[in-house]
Amino acid sequence: MRIEVICTGDEVLTGKIVNTNFGYITQKLEDVGLSVAWETTVGDDRGNLLAAFQLAGGRADAVIVNGGLGPTVDDLSQEIAARAAGVDLELNDAWLERMEEFFRRRSRVMPPNNRKQAMLPAGAELLDNPIGTACGFAVDIGRARFFFTPGVPRELRRMLEEQIIPRLLAKSGMQAAIYLKRFHTYGIGESHADALLAGIEAIDPEGSVKLGFRAHYPQLETKLTVRGKDMDDVRRRLEPVEREVRRRYGNFILAEDDQTLERVVLDELIGRHATLGLVEMFTSGQIAARIVHLAGAEKVIRRGVVALDLGQVCAAVGLDEPGIGGAITRDAAEAVAKAARIETGSTHALAVLIDLDEGTDRIDFGASVCLAIASGHDVVSRRSRIVGGRDWVRLGAVELGLDCLRRYLQGLPVDERIDFEKVEAPAPNTGV
Numbered sequence: 001m002r003i004e005v006i007c008t009g010d011e012v013l014t015g016k017i018v019n020t021n022f023g024y025i026t027q028k029l030e031d032v033g034l035s036v037a038w039e040t041t042v043g044d045d046r047g048n049l050l051a052a053f054q055l056a057g058g059r060a061d062a063v064i065v066n067g068g069l070g071p072t073v074d075d076l077s078q079e080i081a082a083r084a085a086g087v088d089l090e091l092n093d094a095w096l097e098r099m100e101e102f103f104r105r106r107s108r109v110m111p112p113n114n115r116k117q118a119m120l121p122a123g124a125e126l127l128d129n130p131i132g133t134a135c136g137f138a139v140d141i142g143r144a145r146f147f148f149t150p151g152v153p154r155e156l157r158r159m160l161e162e163q164i165i166p167r168l169l170a171k172s173g174m175q176a177a178i179y180l181k182r183f184h185t186y187g188i189g190e191s192h193a194d195a196l197l198a199g200i201e202a203i204d205p206e207g208s209v210k211l212g213f214r215a216h217y218p219q220l221e222t223k224l225t226v227r228g229k230d231m232d233d234v235r236r237r238l239e240p241v242e243r244e245v246r247r248r249y250g251n252f253i254l255a256e257d258d259q260t261l262e263r264v265v266l267d268e269l270i271g272r273h274a275t276l277g278l279v280e281m282f283t284s285g286q287i288a289a290r291i292v293h294l295a296g297a298e299k300v301i302r303r304g305v306v307a308l309d310l311g312q313v314c315a316a317v318g319l320d321e322p323g324i325g326g327a328i329t330r331d332a333a334e335a336v337a338k339a340a341r342i343e344t345g346s347t348h349a350l351a352v353l354i355d356l357d358e359g360t361d362r363i364d365f366g367a368s369v370c371l372a373i374a375s376g377h378d379v380v381s382r383r384s385r386i387v388g389g390r391d392w393v394r395l396g397a398v399e400l401g402l403d404c405l406r407r408y409l410q411g412l413p414v415d416e417r418i419d420f421e422k423v424e425a426p427a428p429n430t431g432v
Contacts, residue, residue: 001172003029004038004060004144006052008067008077009151013043021066021156028160031180033210033225034168044074053084057142062168064160067151069134071113077148082121084141089119092126095135102133127163129155138167145171174227179234181224181242184255186403187418190215193222196248203241217392218399218420219254219261251412254403261402262290268409269300269348277344278304279313279336279351282367286398287352302344310353317343328355330370330381337374337381349374352401354393366422367393371401373408380408382415385422396420 005025011017019041026036037060042052049068056063068077082089096118103110120126120137127136127147134150136159147164149156169178185193190213201211204226212223224241228234246253254261269276278288278301285306291297305316310328314321317339324332333353341349355368366387373380382404386396404414 001034001061001168002037002059003034003168004040004056004063005036006040006042006056006063006065008042008044008049008065010043010074012067013041021151021153024153024157025064025066025160027214028157028165029168030212031223031225032165032169032178033174033227034165034172044068044076046076046080049076049080050084053080053141053146057084057144057146060144062171063141063144063146064164065146065148066156067149069117069136069148069150071111071116071133075116078116078119078121078137081124081137081139081141081146081148085121085139087122087139090122091115092118092120092135095120095126098135099133127159129159131155131158136163177228177230177234179226179231179238181226181238182257183222183224183245183249183253184259184261185220185222185249185252186218186254186261186399187252187416187420188220188249189419190220192419193220193249197222197245200241200244200248203244204237206237208237209241218396222249251407251416254406260290261399261406263294265402265406265409266291266294266297266300268406270296272347272409274300274348275302275344275346276300277302277340277346277349279317279340279349279353280304280306280401281308281310281313281352282354282356283352283394283398283401286394287350287401290398290402302346305340313351313353328353328368328370330372330383333370333372334374334379334381337372338379341374341376347376348405350401350405352397354397356390356393361390363389365389365393367397369393369397369400371397371404373405373414380414384418386420387422 005022007019007022012019022039040052042048065077068075099114100110114133117134121139124137124139129135132150132152132155136149138145138147149159193213201209208227210225214221226234226238228237255264280287288304292301307313311321313336317336319339324335333351337349337351340351350373352371357366364387369384369386371382384400386393407414
């Protein structure tokens, strides 16, 4: 089935906003075995929109149009869809009542211009939007079935997943039972992962399992798309492949499906009735930021320290900087972690100390990361060299700290070599 995506809006066409909706649409379609043949971006111009709809209606089987369903004068999707389909606009009384109730629940009166959002092409199929005022709709234009969606990302995502993808799968005639299994890893690059999983699809002799990757540094998402007659058949096909992926990736799997690394770490701590103190350098407090907003974090996070140099860190946790050598080392990280655990009254503490290269930002700019995790009975640490620019270092250090904490809590080694670190040359032997 040939699918086209049309994204509308002057702000998208001119680059004033980044079009993340298109990436989300194509990714979700790919996850269920559907692919996009064309993408078109059109501004808020009646003639150009009409031409785009007519062109897509002549070459595609299905078209997803994003944006232009709002109440303002530059929201044109309903009007141009009706023109392209050769029908009139009609008021959808049911949706008008939904919108009026939407405003009543918020103790507001619906502005008159919102009525426009209930004007749909005659004969159009309404697509529900339970979290907004812009309903979607489906209508035939030319040879294609068009699906019109709101531009607000969270509204688009729910409509796409709950209503449009099932309709597309039914239209395509593909097997109805499709399941996407996802593994999230840190420390394995995409080419390394591809080599590790070579031949994994062949485990299912009928070819019903498709392997894919999505790299988003510092993590890698590995996807297994499985098709079958029904969900029991899907699970039967997936089980041996899933088991083999876990065996080959080993300790590098940090989460699966909708889990996140920070949620896994927090759940491990909650399960132990543990608490956590944090010390961060150069991370802008991003380790704490990834945890503190999660449900249950208030029972775990005691206090965090964010600083730019070792002296500030030592002062915050009650250490004498000269007493730990005045340099960022594994020993210093261990001393800071142990002091932070005591200072914050936590059962565990994570310290991530970063010694940045000198000079301006550049591709070979790097840092030595020394981190340590202290508990009431031991302390572990590691040193890693990360290169790739300031943002690359910051992102890598945050991920490394969280992943080492996950490993420690799960009883795994924290010092396994990762693909993103540079091996530091050993210090010269002075003979002393």
